[in-house]
Amino acid sequence: MKRVGFILLGLLFLYACSTADQIETDKLGETKDDTGETTYGFIQEKNTDVQGNWLLPHSYQVTVDDSFERLSKYETESSEEKMFFWHKPSADNFQFTLDTTSEQLEKEVPTIEIKPLNKNRYVYTKEHFSLGEELTEAEFQEIIESVTQEVEGNAEAHMEELKEKTVERIKRIKEMEGMEGEPTVHTLDDYDLGPYTYMIESEPQPGVIHYELIGELEHTYLRTVISVPKQKKDELFETMLTSVRKITYSKEDFREEAVLDEPKNLSYGPRENLQGSYPEVGYSFELPEAATFRYSFPAYHVYRYTFDTIYEESIEREHFTLRSSELVIQVEQEENARNREEELRNKSLNDFVAFQYDQARSITYLHEKEDFDTGIFTTAVRVDFDGYEEYWFLKEIDGHVYEVTFDIAIDAPEYDKLLKNYLNVVRTFELKGV
CATH class of the missing domain: 3.40.1000.10 (Mog1/PsbP, alpha/beta/alpha sandwich)
Structure with a gap:
């Protein structure tokens, strides 16, 4: 054993x-x-x-x-x-x-x-x-x-x-x-x-x-x-x-x-003493201070940081199931990526299904808004559900897909602070070795 x-x-x-x-x-x-x-x-x-x-x-x-x-x-x-x-x-x-x-x-x-x-x-x-x-x-x-x-x-x-x-x-x-x-x-x-x-x-x-x-x-x-x-x-x-x-x-x-142990920035960058298949390019971003770090999950072709913040107060909604907010930063090789830019841009409302088959209410293409800063990301989508929002930010380059995703309950007392911190991750995101 x-x-x-x-x-x-x-x-x-x-x-x-x-x-x-x-x-x-x-x-x-x-x-x-x-x-x-x-x-x-x-x-x-x-x-x-x-x-x-x-x-x-x-x-x-x-x-x-x-x-x-x-x-x-x-x-x-x-x-x-x-x-x-x-x-x-x-x-x-x-x-x-x-x-x-x-x-x-x-x-x-x-x-x-x-x-x-x-x-x-x-x-x-x-x-x-x-x-x-x-x-x-x-x-x-x-x-x-x-x-x-x-x-x-x-x-x-x-x-x-x-x-x-x-x-x-x-x-x-x-x-x-x-x-x-x-x-x-x-x-x-x-x-x-x-x-x-x-x-x-x-x-x-x-x-x-x-x-x-x-x-x-x-x-x-x-x-x-x-x-x-x-x-x-x-x-x-x-x-x-x-x-x-x-x-x-x-x-x-x-x-x-x-x-x-108080880093202000986190980074991914392959080292010479790493053997095998892994993302061959790097990135860095500023730490989201308002969110609680949960884990890093590097496996297969993925590198992932996850932050998970449980809301301070309960939110009473008939169909609401989102009790915490999650932010995920990851990079994958294109052939293994779960999301691609073209596919995300072409999804309809019916393609977005969340908890308990909760259908999306609306889609906003943030990359089309001149006054919205998406950083290095060329595809940015916000989807509104019943009581919460989900965001996707994608960038494809050199055979890799960079992705930042997060969700937030609209009525959560931490909404403004979390959104500001999450968008700061997006806007401070930098590519390395590209």
């Missing part, structure tokens, strides 16, 4: 299509030491003391050796508090394909994954979480008090539990794959683990060593995974362990200008 890797295909393919200057993290926030290290940070902007926010992750910083590169959440599809690094020289030499798996990557590229867990969330999920259950204010307050008491009184027991679950998971995977060998649990008696209490060493596949570290700092349980090929252990393991020890949740120790 194939082991499920912790790196998605999207991450593997995306790195091969991105460069440091294409994912434009704010370099004004870069903090480097003379010793060759960079400090990275996650900032929780909401007040975690306020009811409703008590399960959110807390702000932290970590200082990592400069031979390791942090991948943006827009590349890894991970939640914002997680950080993923890999050894940049090794990744630059790795030959990526559309079929590359995490197991193949781990054989050659050392990685660090930091996965902090709010202590309140850990206890709440384990003992109180229930889908669809509606609680009164008094019941909710009772849960908060119960969770708080459990966290304050049993932190050591929780870490022991996390350790045992990790060991059992490793054993179970090895049994399923018919592999021999037991995981080894290291403690502070064996290594300088800094804020970590346990380090579980295992060999998930021949030639690869995993070190899974478990510890605690303030309101957070620390979970960090170091993966290193055996042939690179002597060279890099101590450097990697030193880096993950340099994590802090104390705001007094925060560096004022740590690197934050």
